[in-house]
Amino acid sequence: MAKMKIKKGDTVQVLTGKDKAKQGKVIAVDTETQRVTVEGVNRITRHVKPGPQGTGGLVVQEAPIHVSNVAIVDPSDKKPTRVKTRVEQVERDGRTKTTRVRVSVRSGKDI
Secondary structure, three states: OOOOOOOOOOOEEEEEOOOOOOOEEEEEOOOOOEEEEOOOOOEEEEOOOOOOOOOEEEEEEEOOOEHEEEEEEOOOOOOOOOOEEEEEEEEEEEEEEEEEEEEEEEOOEEE
């Protein structure tokens, strides 16, 4: 299974479906099913049974969508972009450490 390049907290844009062109923040990522939950996108209505506090009824919430239907938004121009990784050597306390940085293909800036 391929590694997902979208993480919780990223701003993404929906590429296909009923919410096409909407942008939102990623709430949750499920790597097993390759799905992401985006704030304000793919909203569904659920019937919830009242609990001990008495709250129940119709609840509107976000449902997950497949990761192939979203793209990360480039921070510089707010348009969807692909992501690549750059390997950097960082020196801390006299030691060299290798880190990976996500980079926008569109602008070349760090995400």
